[in-house]
Amino acid sequence: MQIYNTLTRRKEDFLPRDPGKVSMYVCGPTTYNFIHMGNARAFVVFDTLRRYFLYKGYKVHYIQNFTDVDDKIINRAREEGEDPIRLAARYIDEFFRDMDALNALRADVHPKVSEHLEEIIGMVSLLIERGHAYVVDGDVYYSISSYKDYGKLSGRSLEDMQAGARVEVDTRKKHPMDFALWKTAKEGEPSWDSPWGSGRPGWHIECSAMSRKYLGDGFDIHGGGYDLIFPHHENEIAQSEAATGKPFARYWMHNGFITINQEKMSKSLGNFFLVREVLDxxxxxxxxxxxxxxxxxxxLDFDDEKLASAGRGLERVKNCLRLLAEAARGAVRDKVSGADAELLALLDRRRQEFESALEDDFNTALAIGVLFDAVGDINSYFHSAGRDEGPCGEVVSGAMSLLEKFNSVLGFFRSGPGGKIMLDSGNGEEELAGGLIDLIIKIRQEARSKKDWATADSIRNGLKDLGIVLEDTPQGVRWKKQV
RNA sequence: GGCGACAUAGCCAAGUGGUAAGGCAGAGGACUGCAAAUCCUCCAUUCCCCAGUUCAAAUCUGGGUGUCGCCUCCA
Incomplete structure (x- = not known):
């Protein structure tokens, strides 16, 4: 597999540190609010990458942190009169609600800053010992001048940064870009005891400390949004490599932004859409x-029309899944004809195309194209060969299994044991509704058999207004929920 | 100001040297009582512009133009 590595600015062959195993760390959210679509993109992208590794048979160790100690959380908590850690915990629950809905698998570990002070303090101490950090009035700063490779990820030099520094210069710092590893506690803030007094960690050190704890040195993939390259990931590298003397993450992957009218969606610009708003x-x-x-x-530019267009496209895939499910329920033929074998061979080729697409820097857009090609192949088959002689059992199960394989990576649809796709959640209420709809369809069929089209159409239109679409087919009547 | 990315049909989007995937929308046809779904056919002589390299360029080089991002919390 080839992966574009931000560190080297080119695609590289992906070779895991330990054969057969992939270690991944993805920067999670600061939990002071519900997550927005931009956050969701990063988490869905890396979830899908992880799923692809699983599909390929790798054992994947996937870590995603929560920043639950941070200025913004503290400010928010103050405004709402709530304990910061509790507020953060609440938004962690909300995070899971959104990401579960988007069918993202839970990470193997979701470490929190508030539970890793020991590791963080340990790493800060190590940096001080090794001369990469210094203490000023209870604050600890990382000295970027002490680390010769500082800037290697974002591709900027110390000189550039001095020239571009527009931030207020803290005269206590040795270099204007030196950043805080540890901050002295202010009144009313969460704080922990440390060798430098009571305080709390700076933002960047948590990822260095926690990734090391769970994945060790030189793990495989570190992911996050483009905006984390500088300073966050740059600083992580500086901290980790200076502290351990060993190379940090081997492949750096960064996803692009969601934009609104071509402008970055961000909390600070205020032009963001929450995942749950969109899911409504x-x-x-x-x-x-x-x-x-x-x-x-x-x-990726976001608006309602683009989402709607995506939904109409996905409906094609769903229709194909319904067709296959229906065929599987009906009578199938054992004998494998020439047309059957042809489709099976074609679908095997699609499987290979799907994999090559993802092997090339994880090209999900191309992989989705292959999915649509496969859907077209299957539909054509049912239109001709499968229809004339009745569907072949091997084809029906083979086609379904292919789409299930694709889905195990793309994760569009919820799946049960063995990756079986479940289009409807199937709770009791839905069963009841389904029974009622079947009954109404039966009554309508009686009207149709008497060529009472007025009644038949009235029932169909009435159901449509309720969001139930009927399809009269030679094989009988199908119904589904409207998109 | 420094650094970097991108520009493909009405819309979304893949494609890094060999003659433009896929989806949405649209047109025609098949099927249907009519629809829906599905199938078939059509829908970019051309990839922001101008030069250049090459037998061959959307793809490489140079120069424009435009849009966006990072440099400050941000996925």
Whole structure:
């Protein structure tokens, strides 16, 4: 597999540190609010990458942190009169609600800053010992001048940064770009005891400390949004490599932004859409499909019309799944004809194309194209060969299994044991509704048999207004929920 | 100011040297009582512009133009 590595600015062959195993660390959210679509993109992209490694048979160790100690959390908590750690914990629950809806698998570990002070303090101490950090009035700063490779990820030099520094210069710092590893506690803030007094960690050190704890030195993939390259990831590298003397993450992957009217969606610009707002209007599979429909490094412009277009496209895939499910329920033929064998061979080729697409820097857009090609192949088959002689059992199960394989990576649809796709959640209420709809359809069929088209159409239109679409086919009547 | 990315049909989007995937929308046809779904056909002589390299360029080089991003919390 080839992966574009931000560190080297080119695609490289992906060779895991330990054969057969992949270690990944993805920067999670600062939990002071619900997550927005931009956050979701990063998490869905890396979830899908992880799923692809699993599909390929790798054992994946996937870590995603929560920043639950931070200025913004503290400020928010103050405004709402709530304990900061509790507020953060609440938004962690909300994070899971959103990401579960988007069918993202839980990480193996979701470490929190508030539970890793020991590791963080240990790493800060190590940096001081090694001369890469200094203490000023209870604050600890990382000295970027002490680390010769500072700037290697973002491609900037110390000189550039001095020239571009527009931030107020703290005269206690040795270099204007030196950053805080540890901050002295202010009144009313969460704080922990440390060798430098009571305080709390700076932002960047948590990822260095926690990734090391769970993945060790030189783990495989570190991911996050483009905006984390500088300073966050640059600083992580500086901290980790200076502290351990060993190379940090081997492959750095960064996803592009979600934009609104071509402008970056961000909390600070205020032009963001919360995941749950979007999920009120669009199905989760549509949202996930949309997020994967462009290459992960490209910007992705968001608006309702684009989501709607994505939803209509996904409907094609759903229709094909319904067709296959229906065929599997009906009578199938054992004998494998020439047309059957032809389709099976074609689908095997699609499987290979799907994999090559993802092997090339994780090109989900291309992989989705292959999915649509496969859907077209299957539909054509049912239109001709499968229809004339009845569907072949091997074809039906083979086609379904292919789409399930694709889905195990793309994760559009929820799946049960063995990756079986479940289009409807199937709770009791839905069963009841389904029974009622079947009954109404039966009554309508009686009207149709008497050529009472007025009644038949009135029933169909009435159901449509309720969001139930009927399809009269030679094989009988099908119904589904409207998109 | 420094650094970097991108520019492909009405819309979204893949494609890094060999003659433009896929989706949405649209047109025609098949099927249907009519629809829906599905199938078939059509829909960029051309990839922001101008030069250049090459037998061959959307793809490489140079120069423009435009848009966006990072340099400050941000996925």
């Amino acid at each position: 209007k669009f199905a989760p599979e549509t949202v996930r499909f949309f997020l994967l429909s462009a290459h992960y490094r490209s910007p």
